[in-house]
Amino acid sequence: MSDEEKKVAVKSIDPAAIAMLEKAKFEGVSTAFSRVDSMKPCPIGGEGACCSLCYMGPCRFVGKNQEEMVGICGATLATIAARNLARAIAGGTAAHSDHGRDAANALLAAAKGDAKDYKIKDVRKLIKVANLLGIPVEGRTKEEIAIDVANKAISVFGQQEGEFPYIQRAPKKRQEIWRKHGIVPRGVDREVVEMLHRTNMGTDQDPKHILTGALRVALADGWLGSLLATDIQDILFGTPTPIKTRANLGVMKEDEVNILVHGHEPILSEMIVIASREKEMIDYAKSKGAKGVNLAGICCTSNEILQRQGIPSAGNFMHQELAIITGACDSMIVDVQCVFEALAPLSKLYHTKLITTSPKAKVAGSVHIQFDEHHALKTAREIIKASIDNFPNRIKEKVSIPQFSSELIAGFSHEYIDYMQGGSFRGSFRPLNDAIMAGRIRGVAAIVGCNNARTPQDEATVFLTREFIKNDVLVVTTGCSAVGCAKSGLLTPETMDHAGPGLREVCEAIGIPPVLHLGSCVDNSRILTVLTQMAEEGGLGDDISDIPAVGFSPEYMCEKALAIGTYCVASGCYVIFGVRSPVSASTIVTNAISQGWEEMVGGKLEFEPDNNLMLSKALAHIDKKRDALKLKKYECGKFGADRVLLDMAARRELEKVQRGTPECLANVAAGNAAALREE
Numbered sequence: 001m002s003d004e005e006k007k008v009a010v011k012s013i014d015p016a017a018i019a020m021l022e023k024a025k026f027e028g029v030s031t032a033f034s035r036v037d038s039m040k041p042c043p044i045g046g047e048g049a050c051c052s053l054c055y056m057g058p059c060r061f062v063g064k065n066q067e068e069m070v071g072i073c074g075a076t077l078a079t080i081a082a083r084n085l086a087r088a089i090a091g092g093t094a095a096h097s098d099h100g101r102d103a104a105n106a107l108l109a110a111a112k113g114d115a116k117d118y119k120i121k122d123v124r125k126l127i128k129v130a131n132l133l134g135i136p137v138e139g140r141t142k143e144e145i146a147i148d149v150a151n152k153a154i155s156v157f158g159q160q161e162g163e164f165p166y167i168q169r170a171p172k173k174r175q176e177i178w179r180k181h182g183i184v185p186r187g188v189d190r191e192v193v194e195m196l197h198r199t200n201m202g203t204d205q206d207p208k209h210i211l212t213g214a215l216r217v218a219l220a221d222g223w224l225g226s227l228l229a230t231d232i233q234d235i236l237f238g239t240p241t242p243i244k245t246r247a248n249l250g251v252m253k254e255d256e257v258n259i260l261v262h263g264h265e266p267i268l269s270e271m272i273v274i275a276s277r278e279k280e281m282i283d284y285a286k287s288k289g290a291k292g293v294n295l296a297g298i299c300c301t302s303n304e305i306l307q308r309q310g311i312p313s314a315g316n317f318m319h320q321e322l323a324i325i326t327g328a329c330d331s332m333i334v335d336v337q338c339v340f341e342a343l344a345p346l347s348k349l350y351h352t353k354l355i356t357t358s359p360k361a362k363v364a365g366s367v368h369i370q371f372d373e374h375h376a377l378k379t380a381r382e383i384i385k386a387s388i389d390n391f392p393n394r395i396k397e398k399v400s401i402p403q404f405s406s407e408l409i410a411g412f413s414h415e416y417i418d419y420m421q422g423g424s425f426r427g428s429f430r431p432l433n434d435a436i437m438a439g440r441i442r443g444v445a446a447i448v449g450c451n452n453a454r455t456p457q458d459e460a461t462v463f464l465t466r467e468f469i470k471n472d473v474l475v476v477t478t479g480c481s482a483v484g485c486a487k488s489g490l491l492t493p494e495t496m497d498h499a500g501p502g503l504r505e506v507c508e509a510i511g512i513p514p515v516l517h518l519g520s521c522v523d524n525s526r527i528l529t530v531l532t533q534m535a536e537e538g539g540l541g542d543d544i545s546d547i548p549a550v551g552f553s554p555e556y557m558c559e560k561a562l563a564i565g566t567y568c569v570a571s572g573c574y575v576i577f578g579v580r581s582p583v584s585a586s587t588i589v590t591n592a593i594s595q596g597w598e599e600m601v602g603g604k605l606e607f608e609p610d611n612n613l614m615l616s617k618a619l620a621h622i623d624k625k626r627d628a629l630k631l632k633k634y635e636c637g638k639f640g641a642d643r644v645l646l647d648m649a650a651r652r653e654l655e656k657v658q659r660g661t662p663e664c665l666a667n668v669a670a671g672n673a674a675a676l677r678e679e
């Protein structure tokens with residue numbers, strides 16, 4: 001490797017990224033990978049020691065004795081760091097939850113017949129959600145139920161008082177902890193607005209009180225905004241089941257129109273999937289000299305259509321510019337969140353058409369084709385046609401698609417994980433709990449979140465994933481971490497060859513990979529549901545905080561990740577973030593979110609940039625939780641007795657029985673049951 005290649009290699013562990021960065025350099029194009037070298041982070045703001053909440057400041061705490069300094073208004077460093085963190089968590093909560101609200105609006109329009117291109121795909125889930133929201137189902141059509149579900153969902157975003165209805169999904173003990181500390185959220189809007197008010201100049205000025213409020217607003221994200229987003233998207237587009245596809249830039253095709261969807265919401269991208277498969281569109285592409293239409297995704301829009309439709313992923317967050325640099329991206333269609341403004345000028349250097357679609361998000365220098373769910377397919381066709389029209393504009397000498405892509409299996413929803421451990425008839429988490437109790441599986445790690453230009457792309461994610469499975473820790477993953485794992489070939493059953501002997505045995509018996517793709521960023525709510533069911537299954541305590549589990553966001557870059565990490569902490573998890581701490585200047589805040597939150601809610605938040613330390617802290621925590629449960633001490637290759645796991649043949653037998661017993665529809669009146677079953 002030349003010195004230049006070595007320099008590029010530290011930016012990413014992905015050979016496709018390295019190839020595109022070399023191409024970018026050759027073509028004189030800047031990317032986030034190169035801009036990060038010249039943009040030094042502000043050391044004061046970076047560690048939480050800058051307050052810009054009023055216009056007497058910004059007050060910057062520099063030099064020695066920062067903790068004894070005060071700002072112009074008298075604010076202490078701890079107050080400032082706590083306010084900054086709480087505001088970031090409120091920002092992340094707003095983003096996830098507004099996504100959930102859009103999904104609810106789409107469901108409402110679909111159920112009313114105002115958005116005819118959408119269908120209610122998962123009636124079973126609709127009924128489950130209706131039951132959870134206290135909506136009657138007997139004697140009603142699925143549309144009637146869906147209208148009430150959507151209206152209820154929309155109303156709970158703005159609920160002003162009282163406990164929000166999804167709280168009963170958490171373990172009972174957890175609910176009591178939240179009640180005891182007064183952190184059960186009311187509605188998302190109420191909590192976000194209140195946090196912005198409390199952190200306004202001259203309002204809440206007790207760091208611990210501010211941080212307790214941050215737990216409450218984060219809970220509104222995890223157990224309400226994100227959970228509703230996941231549920232409603234499953235109702236509209238189907239609850240994911242395992243599906244095979246590929247990931248990395250190599251999924252782009254030189255001889256087809258490459259359309260990349262980027263952002264977060266599946267509301268439009270699901271329609272793009274349908275339209276891209278229409279004969280009329282394929283014929284139109286052929287009329288322009290292409291062999292067809294090739295759809296792929298970036299970031300979480302990618303995860304959404306990957307887990308339900310098997311659409312390949314072109315990459316994660318730090319791949320968004322690289323996809324354009326291939327010279328073969330005919331259009332990049334973006335909706336909301338995680339979209340670089342740099343895409344607009346970059347797209348002009350190649351031939352890519354950057355198309356914004358959300359009324360909430362325009363990018364200067366791009367084309368705006370506004371999406372309207374009432375005419376969803378029409379808009380999707382218009383976008384695809386515009387992309388096809390751009391195919392002849394490719395600059396041939398600039399086209400170079402790195403030939404790297406890996407196979408993956410995605411689609412492990414909570415419902416499927418339940419099913420795979422016993423079929424629809426006898427689905428449960430018993431086998432997983434038993435395997436943990438016996439020491440076959442040491443514990444569970446959730447690895448989620450972004451890439452960050454300040455750390456090598458995918459390095460921490462892949463390192464931790466490999467080490468965990470080697471140590472018999474089952475890994476679940478979402479968001480850009482999931483795509484990072486996918487690109488590294490970790491989301492296949494063959495990965496079990498690299499797993500410890502106990503984990504491998506469980507994976508072989510159940511027929512799953514040791515690393516499970518659980519979906520997009522809002523689907524971190526699926527992790528909460530999985531942990532709750534593990535707690536309720538028995539044998540691993542009676543609360544999420546008892547389970548030998550850890551959460552990670554090793555390459556986080558945005559407020560949403562902080563909101564996710566905080567709602568996991570408030571739910572009882574130990575969560576470790578990589579990169580750097582946004583509150584490192586304040587030992588008071590650092591301790592408050594670690595020991596302080598652990599004493600209060602059983603979970604803690606820490607920041608640890610060293611990958612090896614992250615790993616050792618996590619394994620020590622898992623073993624500590626095992627000891628507290630008085631489980632067999634984990635020893636690699638030495639297991640206790642546990643129950644016999646159901647293999648595929650046994651599950652197929654159960655399925656035959658199950659087909660005649662649609663228990664999920666038992667609550668629905670006989671007249672509607674047949675129609676619902678057909679769905």
Ligand code: MSK
Nearest residue numbers: 300338449450479480
């Ligand atoms: S897209 S929030 S970079 S995971 Fe959900 Fe990826 Fe982080 Fe955006």
